[in-house]
Amino acid sequence: MELAEILTFGNFTMGFIGLLVGILFGAIPGMTATMAIAVFLPLTYAYSLVTSLFLLLGMYVGGISGGLIPAILINIPGTPSSITTCFDGHPMTLRGEGERALKIGITSSLVGGLISLGCLALFTPLLAQLAINFSAVEKFLVIIFAMTIIAALSKGDMLLSIFMGFFGVLVALMGTFDDNNKLRLVPYIFRRELIYGFALLPVLIGLFALGQMFEEAEGGMKKKTVKDANAQKQGGRKFSFLDFKGQFVNLLRSSLLGTLIGVMPGVGGSAACIVAYSQAKTFSKTPEKFGTGHVEGLVASESANNGLTGGALIPLLSMGIPGDSTTAVLVGAFALQGLQIGPLFIQEHHVLWTTVLIALLFCNIMMFVTMFFPIKYIAKVIYIPRQRLYPIILLMCIVGAYRASNGVMFDVWSLIIFGLMGYLFAKFKLPSTPFLIGFILGGDLEKYFVDALKGNDGALSIFFTRGPICWVLWLLIAGSIAYSFYFNKKQAPLDGD
């Protein structure tokens, strides 16, 4: 009876439509899964909750997965959670292995999605208990742990990378401080525009997309394709499932890290892929190859960001607390139908719980089928001459930036400002990735630091005395920093000037 209600043609069709819309939103720079769900949310009022869940979960899976396409092909992360996909995905495109990179990314996304779905189906009560024990202290330490990747990415110039990372944190803190509603770090003349600081998406696509366009425009828009890349060069290495040989541990670790970070409410998808990428590099036998088009890095990034999907649903469905910004919007679908999600959701709404599991399974499989087979045609996008491709991307970026805060014109100006900054960073050989990571994580870094202190009368000792999870995280942070110093020293004579 229950299954008959769920397994209908209409539901699967809606799931598929949601998936296609999600992939489209994920693939367009500046648009995200969260945006797709928010835009389509009012539509769900007309459908049953079962059908709505198929539609919205399709968008969730599609939106997270679609981000890899522009990240790999044109070095622009489609969503914030595909930022680390650029690091190794795009270099593969540049050496004529774009199609291979896309197929590796899609397969890793499927594995990440399925592992997180398994965790959701089997370990929700256990992981929910873990989530309750993750206080602001542990979340702060996870963010610090994610930030250690800045040192790992420094390629022999650690001081400058760390500086840029903290510069990103500083820019992220501009705007209103919520605890007292006062503006800080904002020049008086910009007090209206920067009331909430700079939005993430304009900064992300400005630095990556516009910065790159300005840089290339400087040399003149000749009739060339993106960096003269090849989707799949004749004689270039083609995709084979053997590419995953030796990647089992990396796949499993990155998917589980993505799931685990999803379980922690408020930490977010960007942190998931950053932590997974950083750990893949730390445990790799060939860390020096990361950032040069190395399969390990791509696998880690894509399995982690899709690993987040099931993980972020765990605190939502077991405690009523969304794991990330996208699942936070999903709450709206339930609220529109007059249903509040809370700790009894799974017990009281068994049909909906089963729907979530079936819809996620269907959407992950369909994501693979829909993206894997036609990808060689999608990959041909890089054959479009730059002078035709870039105006289209620019238009999409502007639309995406304008939608970032639901119709705020200042976000379009932010896009241009950060585009110019990206261009200047490249001119002065300043690394923009650490800046961006600092910017992405800066807001949460401050929030959890302040929350931890507020809850403990300002005692800094709480960061060391809260318990075993805390100590493990400190060990990981120390290990990651020590490794970065060691790796940086090894790289310095090679890459340093």
Added chain:
Amino acid sequence: MKKIVVVLLLACLTLPVFAGGGSEGASAPAPAAAAPAAPAAAAGGSIKTSADAAAYLKGKNIRGVIGSTAVTGDTYLTADLFARFVSEKYGCNMKIDPIGAGRALQEVVSAKPDGGTVMMFHDMTYLGVLFGAYDAEDYKLEKFLVGGTYAYSTADCFAASANAPYKTIAELGKWMKDNPREIVKFAVEAGGVSQLCFNAVYEWVNQTYGKDVAARIKVFVTGSTDAKLQALWDGNCQVVYAVATALQQYTKPGVDPKLRLNIIGISAGERYESETWPTFKEQGITLEGKPFVFSKEYYMFYPTGMPTDFIAAMDIAIADICKSPAYSDAVKKLGFLPQAKGSAETKDYIYAKRDSLTGLIANAPNFDDLTK
């Protein structure tokens, strides 16, 4: 070269620090001002009937900006529901943009008064100004027009862990008196309805048990309901403020004891439907001898100079829609109640409501002291 670049960047980095400190809000609460002669509202114009309103609104694109960035909160859900009903019944295209309180206020004071942009928000519109979160000179109620009211909440509440030694706010006050070493932290949002209700509880404890007991009441400032619940479960606070319907499931038997909650006080004048959650009034939470009653209401606001025909058409739309059983059912499903008030009535009402709260806010303890 690299050193020069680093020095230059450091200089850039310090610039905003010196430039900063620019405060959007005035620190002192704005005094209650008498309402100046506002432009005529619903009275004038050629719009008298539903048919007139329908003819006027048909085909219009209306952007409803709201004072929240969330698409799952009460502000968005009530505004979106109303917008859908207006669009459906009157053939206009009304769309809600959740852009946040600061930006929504900026929009409503600066938008062209052509019916293209309206603001839909609740009592935080004036409370934010009274609490100093938004500049009184720029954003006080007198800077824009007050439209009608389309819904209200009867379930804004304080909740505590089910394991707490108190089941009501009244018990909390007594427990604090009997346990002079205990501190209770309330999770509230700065500059909003939760700060107002917190002030009422603080003042009641102060008046009933004295300032030594009240001094042990502290705040944990945070925003969304999720963040407040997290703070409660982390042990960073003991009482949270939220819409009770969002917490309903946490109060039921069978919930993990660590997550289970008790609603310890509803600020509205009456109980929420079939629930037994006690109201402030029932518990004797009074201010200067009068029971403290506060319901959050949802209003429309228009830029100054908005055509009287538009205001009249919206007033008629609000009245029509609030009468409709379908809207009534839908808004109840969200945990709220429909409330139809025209713009003229709402204007008098909201000014009086603001003025009645000015004293409480002016005498409220400083948040900076309460967070220490």
